[in-house]
Amino acid sequence: MSIPLSWFLVLAAALFSIGLYGVLSRRNAIGILMGIELMLNAVNINLVAFWRYIDPVKMTGQIFALFVFTVAAAEVAVGLALVIAIYRNRDTVVVEEIDLLKE
Amino acid sequence: MKEFFFNITWIIPVFPFLAFLIIILFTQGNKKLSHSLSIGSMVLSWLVGWGVVFSAIATPHLGEHPIHKSIPWFETGTTTFDIGYWIDPLMAIALFMVPFVCLMIFIYSVGYMGYGTDEVDPHYSRFFGYIALFATGMLGLVISENLLTLFMSWEIMGLCSYLLIGFWFEKNYADPNKITPRQAGLKAFLVTKIGDIFLVLGIIYLYSQAGTLSYADTLFNHEFLAHLAETPALPIFGGWSAASAIALLIFGGAVGKSAQFPLHVWLPDAMEGPTPVSALIHAATMVSAGVFLVARIFPLLNIVVELEQHNPTMGLIAFIGAFTAIFASIIALSQNDIKGVLAFSTISQLGYMIAALGIGAYVAATFHLITHAFFKALLFMGSGSVIIGTHHTQDMMQLGGLRKKMPKTFWTFLAGGLALSGFPLITAGFWSKDEILAHAWEEFMHYGTASWPFFVWLLLTIAAFLTAFYTARQISLTFLGKPRSDHAEHAHETPNTMTLPLIMLAFFAITLGWVGIPEEIVGQGNNWFHAFVGHEYDPTPLSIPVMLLSSGLAVGGLGLGWLVYGRKPLEAGQMDPLQKGMEKVRLGWLYKAMQKRFYFDEIYKAIFINGSIKLADIFYNFDYNWVINPIVNGVGAVTRGISNIFNKFDDKAIDGLVNFTGLSSVKLSELGGITDLKVVDGIVNGIADVTGWIGENVFRPIQTGKVQNYLLILLISMLAIIGIYLVY
Numbered sequence: 164m165s166i167p168l169s170w171f172l173v174l175a176a177a178l179f180s181i182g183l184y185g186v187l188s189r190r191n192a193i194g195i196l197m198g199i200e201l202m203l204n205a206v207n208i209n210l211v212a213f214w215r216y217i218d219p220v221k222m223t224g225q226i227f228a229l230f231v232f233t234v235a236a237a238e239v240a241v242g243l244a245l246v247i248a249i250y251r252n253r254d255t256v257v258v259e260e261i262d263l264l265k266e
Numbered sequence: 267m268k269e270f271f272f273n274i275t276w277i278i279p280v281f282p283f284l285a286f287l288i289i290i291l292f293t294q295g296n297k298k299l300s301h302s303l304s305i306g307s308m309v310l311s312w313l314v315g316w317g318v319v320f321s322a323i324a325t326p327h328l329g330e331h332p333i334h335k336s337i338p339w340f341e342t343g344t345t346t347f348d349i350g351y352w353i354d355p356l357m358a359i360a361l362f363m364v365p366f367v368c369l370m371i372f373i374y375s376v377g378y379m380g381y382g383t384d385e386v387d388p389h390y391s392r393f394f395g396y397i398a399l400f401a402t403g404m405l406g407l408v409i410s411e412n413l414l415t416l417f418m419s420w421e422i423m424g425l426c427s428y429l430l431i432g433f434w435f436e437k438n439y440a441d442p443n444k445i446t447p448r449q450a451g452l453k454a455f456l457v458t459k460i461g462d463i464f465l466v467l468g469i470i471y472l473y474s475q476a477g478t479l480s481y482a483d484t485l486f487n488h489e490f491l492a493h494l495a496e497t498p499a500l501p502i503f504g505g506w507s508a509a510s511a512i513a514l515l516i517f518g519g520a521v522g523k524s525a526q527f528p529l530h531v532w533l534p535d536a537m538e539g540p541t542p543v544s545a546l547i548h549a550a551t552m553v554s555a556g557v558f559l560v561a562r563i564f565p566l567l568n569i570v571v572e573l574e575q576h577n578p579t580m581g582l583i584a585f586i587g588a589f590t591a592i593f594a595s596i597i598a599l600s601q602n603d604i605k606g607v608l609a610f611s612t613i614s615q616l617g618y619m620i621a622a623l624g625i626g627a628y629v630a631a632t633f634h635l636i637t638h639a640f641f642k643a644l645l646f647m648g649s650g651s652v653i654i655g656t657h658h659t660q661d662m663m664q665l666g667g668l669r670k671k672m673p674k675t676f677w678t679f680l681a682g683g684l685a686l687s688g689f690p691l692i693t694a695g696f697w698s699k700d701e702i703l704a705h706a707w708e709e710f711m712h713y714g715t716a717s718w719p720f721f722v723w724l725l726l727t728i729a730a731f732l733t734a735f736y737t738a739r740q741i742s743l744t745f746l747g748k749p750r751s752d753h754a755e756h757a758h759e760t761p762n763t764m765t766l767p768l769i770m771l772a773f774f775a776i777t778l779g780w781v782g783i784p785e786e787i788v789g790q791g792n793n794w795f796h797a798f799v800g801h802e803y804d805p806t807p808l809s810i811p812v813m814l815l816s817s818g819l820a821v822g823g824l825g826l827g828w829l830v831y832g833r834k835p836l837e838a839g840q841m842d843p844l845q846k847g848m849e850k851v852r853l854g855w856l857y858k859a860m861q862k863r864f865y866f867d868e869i870y871k872a873i874f875i876n877g878s879i880k881l882a883d884i885f886y887n888f889d890y891n892w893v894i895n896p897i898v899n900g901v902g903a904v905t906r907g908i909s910n911i912f913n914k915f916d917d918k919a920i921d922g923l924v925n926f927t928g929l930s931s932v933k934l935s936e937l938g939g940i941t942d943l944k945v946v947d948g949i950v951n952g953i954a955d956v957t958g959w960i961g962e963n964v965f966r967p968i969q970t971g972k973v974q975n976y977l978l979i980l981l982i983s984m985l986a987i988i989g990i991y992l993v994y
Contacts, residue, residue, distance in 0.1 A: 187978055195974075258974055265971025 461522015584624025738827020747835020
């Protein structure tokens with residue numbers, strides 16, 4: 164007996180929601196980055212699950228997940244670099260104090 | 267060995283051409299290398315050239331079966347032009363003379379242009395480049411296989427004559443009437459071009475008849491020649507045959523190049539160039555090219571005589587030649603420039619050759635061509651040696667007494683002078699000139715005194731006497747007596763590079779005549795020159811009266827010259843005895859005319875140069891004063907009147923209309939202005955106010971600058987959109 168597809172989708176939705184909540188609510192920029200990672204992983208779960216249950220012959224879902232990993236890694240690297248740069252300039256990583264976009 | 271030389275004949279002009287390129291492109295800075303290259307290339311050409319000549323002499327029946335090789339050069343339509351070489355007796359004889367004389371002149375130039383002295387010419391290297399190119403032209407002309415390459419070489423020489431005559435182009439004279447080298451170069455170029463136009467026309471005419479220009483298919487194709495002699499020429503030539511017409515046109519080229527009357531005017535002025543150039547171009551080779559050309563087309567002349575016993579072109583050629591011979595020798599009597607005498611003597615001797623060709627004495631003309639080249643180059647180079655030895659004194663009235671000071675120059679000059687005047691038996695000039703006179707005599711005996719051969723004979727005989735006289739005058743004035751100036755007093759012999767070529771040429775000036783001694787003297791069949799060159803023409807029979815007469819004239823002329831000028835040498839500042847004598851018998855005007863070269867330069871200037879200016883004036887007036895400008899001005903005046911009328915119409919009618927339109931527009935726009943201010947502005951301001959209020963109170967507060975707020979709005983909006991999507 165196998166686990167139904169819906170379980171994976173629920174898990175992924177939950178994970179995505181947690182990530183989204185983190186992004187919206189955390190004051191620390193690092194926390195926001197972590198939330199983004201959670202959301203990306205939720206997507207990965209969806210991709211792999213759909214591949215396995217719908218069309219396991221072609222390896223499209225796996226390959227897509229691999230691309231997402233790669234992009235996520237790159238994005239984290241860029242994001243952390245940005246955070247460090249902001250900290251050096253403004254001595255803070257609290258996002259409420261970073262309202263440069265207003266100007 | 268023969269085959270070897272016949273196969274590499276084409277290389278003869280290539281050597282000097284390469285030398286020219288290398289000198290002009292690379293070695294201008296190095297004088298020694300430049301003259302070595304030039305002379306070296308000429309030595310190679312000379313060796314190969316004489317190899318070919320002696321191979322040709324050793325080939326039996328060369329005259330009937332000339333050797334020729336060619337390769338296709340370029341195609342025009344269905345015909346092909348070839349480039350190649352042609353070996354026959356005439357070519358061999360010219361090739362005997364050209365490279366050797368050129369080589370002598372090249373060596374001589376080293377001394378003349380002052381190598382190794384303080385007076386070395388600043389363009390020394392360039393000079394050697396140019397003379398190498400000149401040699402290329404002459405050698406190319408001699409070995410040409412067709413008239414096209416001949417013409418090309420001919421023009422190369424034309425160019426070189428321009429470059430070399432004007433070689434001292436910076437030179438200016440205080441006297442504005444004295445021609446400067448650059449003017450002389452231009453004059454030579456333009457005057458010879460007049461002849462060249464006829465040559466081109468002749469070549470084109472021949473091509474239109476034959477479809478080819480190679481000698482083998484035209485000049486040496488008897489059937490074609492016969493056909494040409496029977497074809498009537500273009501109507502412009504009257505009733506002549508095409509052969510006569512073509513020959514006449516090509517002869518026009520020779521008139522220019524060989525300085526025959528009436529295109530002789532360039533040669534005396536060409537003496538402005540350096541003396542080796544005078545020797546190279548105006549004595550030994552280039553002017554000979556014209557005679558060579560006429561000798562080349564001699565079959566074309568002869569065929570008409572064979573068929574019709576009479577050729578109008580030849581009559582004209584003979585007359586021009588004979589007239590030039592006597593005319594130039596009369597002028598030579600009165601010239602005081604040492605090179606000027608030689609220049610006119612050259613013109614006169616070329617007249618002999620041309621006249622000889624005109625009376626059918628092909629062999630005699632060729633013979634005189636060769637001997638003259640040697641002794642005239644010798645005389646020119648001798649005069650150059652005098653000029654260098656006396657620090658550029660050219661006026662013979664300032665010379666004198668150089669016999670002891672410049673012995674080598676004197677003895678070689680004497681040999682050349684004797685050859686020129688035809689001193690009996692021992693000199694080359696005697697045998698060649700005598701053959702011409704004998705031929706003219708024979709023709710005259712044949713046709714009687716009322717014929718042109720008689721006039722040719724008479725004029726040439728008188729010219730022979732005058733030649734001897736002016737030669738004696740020149741030698742006496744230059745070398746005998748006492749020096750008449752400081753420069754002559756302090757003259758010195760010139761370096762070996764100059765005297766050695768003189769000695770070499772003097773050897774030939776004496777001995778070369780012996781190859782053509784008439785058969786009656788040396789025994790039947792032993793006239794080598796005739797057997798080699800002119801086997802198809804009857805030999806000129808020896809005529810004892812002519813020989814006695816010409817010997818007598820030569821000796822008499824020399825003797826008389828010596829009596830007048832040599833026995834009692836001129837003192838400084840003394841008048842020329844000839845002038846004194848002529849003034850005594852009221853012929854002073856004639857002497858003056860002779861000195862002024864019969865005013866030909868002035869006449870040509872009055873007719874052609876001033877004529878051109880007059881013509882230009884007429885056109886100018888036609889344009890500006892008489893026709894074109896009045897028409898244009900008239901049209902302008904009429905147009906202006908019409909436009910005045912339109913102007914009035916404009917002012918009154920159109921302007922009123924326009925002003926009325928303008929005024930009504932102003933009123934209308936005032937109305938529009940009020941509407942704009944009240945209505946449109948109100949609407950626009952209202953919109954702006956509303957927008958400002960919304961911005962201030964609605965949108966500005968939302969823009970917190972905090973990313974999280976934006977994301978939240980994004981989320982809410984997305985949820986709302988999804989909700990709407992789900993509900994409907």
